[in-house]
Amino acid sequence: MAKVNVLNMDGGNAGEIDLNDEIFGIEVNEYAVHEAIKNYLANQRQGTQSAKTRSEVAGGGRKPFRQKGTGHARQGSRVAPNHVGGGVVFAPKPRDYSYAVPKKVKRLALKSVLTSKVQEEEIIVVDSLSFEAPKTKDMVKFLSAVGADKKTLIVTAGKDDNVVKSAANIPGIETSYVGRMNVYEIMKSNSFIVTKDAIGRIEEVYS
Numbered sequence: 246m247a248k249v250n251v252l253n254m255d256g257g258n259a260g261e262i263d264l265n266d267e268i269f270g271i272e273v274n275e276y277a278v279h280e281a282i283k284n285y286l287a288n289q290r291q292g293t294q295s296a297k298t299r300s301e302v303a304g305g306g307r308k309p310f311r312q313k314g315t316g317h318a319r320q321g322s323r324v325a326p327n328h329v330g331g332g333v334v335f336a337p338k339p340r341d342y343s344y345a346v347p348k349k350v351k352r353l354a355l356k357s358v359l360t361s362k363v364q365e366e367e368i369i370v371v372d373s374l375s376f377e378a379p380k381t382k383d384m385v386k387f388l389s390a391v392g393a394d395k396k397t398l399i400v401t402a403g404k405d406d407n408v409v410k411s412a413a414n415i416p417g418i419e420t421s422y423v424g425r426m427n428v429y430e431i432m433k434s435n436s437f438i439v440t441k442d443a444i445g446r447i448e449e450v451y452s
Contacts, residue, residue: 246270247363251370251441256390259372262441264363265448273357273364280346281354281428290342299324299332352451354428359447362437369393369438374401379410388418394435400426402442423447 246263247270253259305324312319326334362368369391376383395417401408404422412418419430423446431437
């Protein structure tokens, strides 16, 4: 089992923690990670883009000029795609881009990115994380104390409104909890801060 130092909120040493190799020590599967990220981004798309085809553009009932004798190519309608203001060929229409990925692939992808954070020494384990009230200043102080990067994901065992609101106004800092964290957010962060309780919850859910 991999051992990782545990820090307190002031950045001091608070001991060590053993990480389950079934979750934090597997062989990284790049294919699963790629599929999970592609699926997440596709599911975020609104799919509201739309343009008009020639049948939907107003006008076009009259032939713009006579068939012969003008020196121009024959034209039957001003709503044809080759005219300015005409319809769009194969116009995009609202659609649903979401699709499902097998649960086994999602779990493998999550374990893979968690393993990569350990291997790249980008994981920061804290013994606890709590604020008496939402304060951005307190969050900035905490991030500085533990040496977090500008792109950081903070994961707690459950939703903590004080933690979420304290980080809300800091650019590059994202928050989540074990039931909501995803491969994309973990992968794009340079620092992955997780509480001891969250580690226990992750091992309980994914082992």
